[in-house]
Amino acid sequence: MKEKVRTIIENGDTTSSRVFAFFIQGLILLSVVTFSIETLPDLEPDTRFLLRIFETFCVVIFSIEYILRIYVSEKKLKFIFSFYGIIDLLAILPFYIAMGVDLRSLRALRFLRLFRILKLVRYNKAMNHFNAAIKSAKEEILLFILITLILMYFSAVGIYYFENEAQPEHFSSIFDSLWWAIITLTTVGYGDVYPVTVGGRIFTFFILMIGLGIVAIPTGIISSALTRSVDKKD
CATH class of the missing domain: 1.20.120.350 (Voltage-gated potassium channels. Chain C)
Structure with a gap:
């Protein structure tokens, strides 16, 4: 039975x-x-x-x-x-x-x-492939998350020094600046907090370029791991 x-x-x-x-x-x-x-x-x-x-x-x-x-x-x-x-x-x-x-x-x-x-x-067999891919690429994903957190912190520090005097209500501390860093690095850009100084805008441009790469990197890691998982099963 x-x-x-x-x-x-x-x-x-x-x-x-x-x-x-x-x-x-x-x-x-x-x-x-x-x-x-x-x-x-x-x-x-x-x-x-x-x-x-x-x-x-x-x-x-x-x-x-x-x-x-x-x-x-x-x-x-x-x-x-x-x-x-x-x-x-x-x-x-x-x-x-x-x-x-x-x-x-x-x-x-x-x-x-x-x-x-x-x-x-x-x-779901497709989800099983995804689960196997995540497991095989966990070191790369953890490294990516660590680098992203470091970049997020540096972005918050940078924009704080550029915008603190011009917009103390939005960038009163590094912790307040983290919100800007998150929405900028993820390329969401809600528009509720944005730089007004020339230095802050130039800094934002470079952070946006880095953000585009951050969005693309995990896609490449997971797609490569998925391909290996499917090939391994075949």
Whole structure:
């Protein structure tokens, strides 16, 4: 029995396992849709009741799946504290915590239901490739994040010295200047904080050029890692 259950919920090569995977994926997507519908104002009480029934049905199915995955796992504690184990638990936890409690006081817990969409990673081969790519390129990604944080700090320091006297209300400290550094390096540029001095504008030009490179670098790292992951599987 244990091997049959393991074949259905973990092996994607059989008909029964594919049906199970499609069923769970469909429930996840419908659950996310109903979560969005619940935010609509002035919903009819009957509609809310139907959504509640469907939510209960989803939680029951996800709970059974979670229990079965623990049952077939050879190292149960390792699965429980693994990425997928934690996601499976977070997908059902808000429902059980909120039982018998006014949801208005635990409204933040409802957002934990969005973790269900991460369950799709388990069933999506493309996402598995992405996960493998992230793992293989983790050193390059960490190095990129470190360099980005350093550049962000230097950008905040630079713009502070250029603009502090001209705009003390926006660049009163390096910490306040960090907001400008973030939106400039990421090339977002909301326009709420911008330099007015000649030195500050020239400095901003160079920071924008660096920002364009910062946006492009992780794309190259991940795409290269994805290519290696696909080639390795082939």
